[in-house]
Amino acid sequence: MKKTYNINKKGYYGEFGGAYIPEMLYPNVEELRQNYLKIMAEPSFKEEFDHLLKDYVGRPSPLYFAKRLSEKYNTKIYLKREDLNHTGAHKVNNTIGQILMAQRLGKTRIIAETGAGQHGVATATVCALMGLKCIVYMGEIDIARQAPNVARMKMLGAEVRPALSGSRTLKDATNEAIRDWINNPVDTHYIIGSVVGPHPYPDMVARFQAIVSEEIQWQLKDKEGTTKPDYVIACVGGGSNAAGAFYHYLDDTDVKLIAVEAAGKGIHSGESAATSVLGKEGIIHGSKTLLMQTNDGQITEPYSISAGLDYPGVGPMHAHLYTSGRAEFISITDDEAMTAGLELSQLEGIIPAIETSHSLAIFNQKKFKENDIVVINLSGRGDKDLQNYIDYFKL
Amino acid sequence: MNRIQQKLKEDKKLLSIYFSAGYPNLNDTVSIIQNLEKSGVDMIEIGLPFSDPLADGPTIQASSTQALKNGMTTEILFNQLKDIRKSVSIPLIIMGYFNPILQYGVEAFCKTCQEIGIDGLIIPDLPVDVYNEQYKATFEKHGLINVFLITPQTSVDRINFIDSISNGFIYMVSSASVTGSNSGFGDEQTAYFKRISDMHLKNPQIVGFGISNNETFTQATQHAKGAIIGSAFIKHLSQFGVSKISDFVNTILR
Ligand SMILES: Cc1ncc(COP(=O)(O)O)c(C=O)c1O
Numbered sequence: 001m002k003k004t005y006n007i008n009k010k011g012y013y014g015e016f017g018g019a020y021i022p023e024m025l026y027p028n029v030e031e032l033r034q035n036y037l038k039i040m041a042e043p044s045f046k047e048e049f050d051h052l053l054k055d056y057v058g059r060p061s062p063l064y065f066a067k068r069l070s071e072k073y074n075t076k077i078y079l080k081r082e083d084l085n086h087t088g089a090h091k092v093n094n095t096i097g098q099i100l101m102a103q104r105l106g107k108t109r110i111i112a113e114t115g116a117g118q119h120g121v122a123t124a125t126v127c128a129l130m131g132l133k134c135i136v137y138m139g140e141i142d143i144a145r146q147a148p149n150v151a152r153m154k155m156l157g158a159e160v161r162p163a164l165s166g167s168r169t170l171k172d173a174t175n176e177a178i179r180d181w182i183n184n185p186v187d188t189h190y191i192i193g194s195v196v197g198p199h200p201y202p203d204m205v206a207r208f209q210a211i212v213s214e215e216i217q218w219q220l221k222d223k224e225g226t227t228k229p230d231y232v233i234a235c236v237g238g239g240s241n242a243a244g245a246f247y248h249y250l251d252d253t254d255v256k257l258i259a260v261e262a263a264g265k266g267i268h269s270g271e272s273a274a275t276s277v278l279g280k281e282g283i284i285h286g287s288k289t290l291l292m293q294t295n296d297g298q299i300t301e302p303y304s305i306s307a308g309l310d311y312p313g314v315g316p317m318h319a320h321l322y323t324s325g326r327a328e329f330i331s332i333t334d335d336e337a338m339t340a341g342l343e344l345s346q347l348e349g350i351i352p353a354i355e356t357s358h359s360l361a362i363f364n365q366k367k368f369k370e371n372d373i374v375v376i377n378l379s380g381r382g383d384k385d386l387q388n389y390i391d392y393f394k395l
Numbered sequence: 396m397n398r399i400q401q402k403l404k405e406d407k408k409l410l411s412i413y414f415s416a417g418y419p420n421l422n423d424t425v426s427i428i429q430n431l432e433k434s435g436v437d438m439i440e441i442g443l444p445f446s447d448p449l450a451d452g453p454t455i456q457a458s459s460t461q462a463l464k465n466g467m468t469t470e471i472l473f474n475q476l477k478d479i480r481k482s483v484s485i486p487l488i489i490m491g492y493f494n495p496i497l498q499y500g501v502e503a504f505c506k507t508c509q510e511i512g513i514d515g516l517i518i519p520d521l522p523v524d525v526y527n528e529q530y531k532a533t534f535e536k537h538g539l540i541n542v543f544l545i546t547p548q549t550s551v552d553r554i555n556f557i558d559s560i561s562n563g564f565i566y567m568v569s570s571a572s573v574t575g576s577n578s579g580f581g582d583e584q585t586a587y588f589k590r591i592s593d594m595h596l597k598n599p600q601i602v603g604f605g606i607s608n609n610e611t612f613t614q615a616t617q618h619a620k621g622a623i624i625g626s627a628f629i630k631h632l633s634q635f636g637v638s639k640i641s642d643f644v645n646t647i648l649r
Contacts, residue, residue: 020493022450022519023544024568026553165456166446178449185548185571283494283520284447296468297498298446 005250005326007206007317011199012288014324016316019198021286024182028190029286031105033200039104040097040207052096053211056129057086061212063219063375068347075368078229079350079378080216080245089353089380090209090241091122095191097208099126102189109133109188113163113177115142115170115237116307116355117149118380119193124158134158137176139169142307149384167301170311174285194238195315198286202243202315209244216375217248224373231368233258234377235359236329237273237308239315241379246327256328258366259318260359262304263331273302274331275314276322284313290322305334305388306354308380336361338392341382353380354388398486398514399540399563402437403599409621410612410647411438411601412628413490415458416475417467418444419633424475425482426637432485434644440517440623443472443491450519452575454626458633469499473507480512488542490517501530505537515540515563523553527560542566547587551594558596567591567600567619575626576605580614588618612647 011017011033019029039045053059061081070077082090095112102110110132114120120136127134136153140162143150153160166172174196181190195202195209217227232249234242236259249255264272272278279290284299291313292300304310314322321327332340341357344350352360356379368374382389389395402409412431416424424441431439444459444467451459479487489508496504496518508516516539521530523543534541540563545554547570557565569584570576591600599620606615607627615622624647631643 018522018525020520020522020525023523023549024450024546024571024573026522027546027548027550165453166460171447175447175449179452179573182450183572183576185546280498282497283492285449286520293494293498295498296470297495298463299494300446 003251005321005324007203011203013317013320016289016319017199017202018288019286020283020288021198022182024185025178025198028181028185029198035105036101036200036204039101045100045104048100049097053093057092057096058084059211060215060219061085063216063223065223066348069344072347073363073368074370075372075374078220078373078375080212080375082212082241082377082379083350083352083356083381087122087125088383089118089122090212090244090377091119091193092125093211093244094193094205094208094240095119095122095126098189098191099130099132102132102191103130105189107187107189109184110191111135111137111177111180111188112191113137113170113173113193115139115173115310116384117142117146117153118308118384120158120160121149121152121156123191124153124156127158128156135180136160137163137173137180139163139167139173141168142170142173145307146384169301170307171299178285194240195243195317196238196285196287196313202287202317205240206243206247206317209240210247212241212244212377213246213248216245220373220375228252228255229373229375231256231258231372231374232377233260233359233362233374235260235309235355235379236314236318237311237355238313239318241377243315243317245375245377257321257326258328258330258362259321260362261329261331262306262309262337262358263333264303264305266333267331271303273304273309273311275312276329277331279313287316289313289316289319305337306358308353308355309358330362330365332358332361336364338389341389342393350378351382352378353382354385356380397538397540397563399438399488402486403564403620408616409437409601410644411440411621411623412436413440413442413623413625414629414632415442415444415455415462416472417462417465418458418629419461419636421465421467422475423637424472425479427640428479428483428487430637430640431644432483434641435648436485436644437621438486438488440488440490443469443489443495445492445495448492450573452573452626454575454629458629469495473511476511486514487512488515488517489513493518493521502533505533505539508539509537513539515542517542517566519544523557523560531560544568545591547571554591554594554596558598561598563598564620565596565598565600566623567602569602569605569615572604574604578605580605580611585614585617588615592618609647609649
């Protein structure tokens with residue numbers, strides 16, 4: 001059998017994945033597991049998904065040759081412009097897919113977790129579009145850090161509920177969303193924001209994000225005469241934008257994959273989110289994967305300047321890409337990311353999300369050949385981060 | 396025969412109490428257990444605290460968080476329980492989430508439980524099929540009974556399967572909720588308890604979640620072998636301390 005880096009029939013990537021959930025969640029997750037592939041294969045689903053991605057989200061997102069950046073680093077750099085999507089990031093590809101899924105499962109109430117607020121906004125947006133009730137859980141600390149996105153969610157008609165437990169950030173917002181689902185097992189669909197959580201979520205979210213690499217293939221063919229770049233690079237929080245950018249290249253080892261994690265203030269500073277280096281195998285949010293934890297198995301609090309990378313685990317696909325060596329993992333500090341964000345702004349006129357700035361910082365760590373085709377997934381725009389950039393650079 | 400199986404044979408409704416080990420104070424574990432037994436409790440669930448208890452409501456979350464702040468670890472809990480069988484004879488169950496057990500090592504964890512005299516485990520996020528395929532033999536080798544949960548949404552086929560791989564009791568979650576809700580039981584719950592009772596499963600059922608007083612205990616045990624109280628006990632413990640444990644138990648069993 002051909003080696004695959006995709007999911008197997010039992011819901012695992014290698015040894016990672018599965019559904020480690022309390023029995024209370026079993027009927028919901030099982031209902032989804034039994035139906036998601038069937039529903040995604042329905043012609044009417046595909047049609048509606050494609051239509052919304054085109055006319056509502058604005059796809060295909062351009063594959064832009066970054067001339068000045070390429071000159072500076074003496075290689076061929078293409079930017080996959082997910083920042084130009086409606087709501088400003090790749091997150092909306094997944095929420096469009098999941099809202100259509102929820103409708104077909106007959107669900108009338110939507111819950112989500114959010115860290116930076118990008119996934120919360122993308123969820124509130126599709127709920128407004130479909131007229132469904134929307135509740136977004138957000139850590140109390142993140143609510144204070146990300147006020148503009150909180151306001152956007154409210155304007156879109158969503159209720160934002162503060163997660164008051166634990167460290168009051170993304171992992172706790174996810175816990176609260178899961179508890180809500182336990183309490184509301186019949187009418188509610190949980191729209192998870194990344195390739196994390198119990199099977200089938202990692203696979204379902206990866207499939208909705210796979211549009212990114214599907215487009216890269218034909219866009220690159222037009223521009224370079226090949227569907228295959230030498231490198232695909234993406235930042236990894238939970239790993240959904242990376243999963244989308246890697247998806248159609250997973251089993252094609254001619255294409256090298258690079259995942260960029262947030263080192264925070266430095267990998268060994270005690271304030272970091274570099275899960276591949278600092279994590280150990282364990283269970284978080286229903287998935288067996290790599291996660292940051294104490295020797296005793298208590299999940300620890302990560303740190304990154306970027307709220308979207310501030311997650312103590314990675315999705316099981318990425319845990320497998322890391323341990324199998326299929327993808328190279330590189331970590332970038334807050335300072336390196338901020339500098340790279342400013343550089344892209346001034347070389348290309350594009351202000352990236354701080355999450356994305358991490359992947360752009362790679363050129364100072366790794367040299368590419370002149371003829372290498374390097375595709376970076378520009379996962380989001382920097383509007384939401386303006387205050388952070390202003391404070392950091394004293395603009 | 397395992398102490399749990401023996402206890403289940405007694406001709407009475409069983410009261411089981413849950414508490415988070417390491418709360419209110421790190422070293423309260425042994426005296427809480429001793430006081431519970433003295434007060435007439437039939438079985439105890441010792442909560443191994445976890446940073447991210449997905450199935451728990453605010454009361455148990457807060458007690459777990461405090462227990463961890465107090466310094467509780469798996470190693471410390473095992474040390475505290477080392478001599479527990481010199482003074483306590485009722486069944487003792489450890490209830491914890493899977494990750495801390497995985498990090499300790501499942502085999503090592505089961506072995507230590509056996510040495511201490513722990514009778515069973517409840518691990519809400521260890522899936523039935525993973526247990527059955529990977530861990531059942533280890534649990535059995537160390538004489539541990541694994542207790543599975545069912546809910547009002549669990550299908551008949553799945554209940555039958557769970558019954559077939561259980562050898563103690565089935566933990567019947569009272570309603571679709573996390574721990575600690577106390578809205579009381581209505582006709583819907585009673586019908587569910589009766590429906591399960593009428594299945595005549597090989598394993599008796601013990602009801603948990605949402606039992607807080609004599610009334611809910613009586614309702615829950617009308618069609619079940621016993622009931623488990625967690626959040627209401629922890630609230631009492633927070634307010635009145637270890638020395639007043641028997642007051643709480645008396646209000647339930649009065
Ligand atoms: C722009 C952007 N990029 C990346 C991420 C990280 O998420 P993921 O790793 O799932 O792509 C986020 C999360 O909020 C984001 O907003």
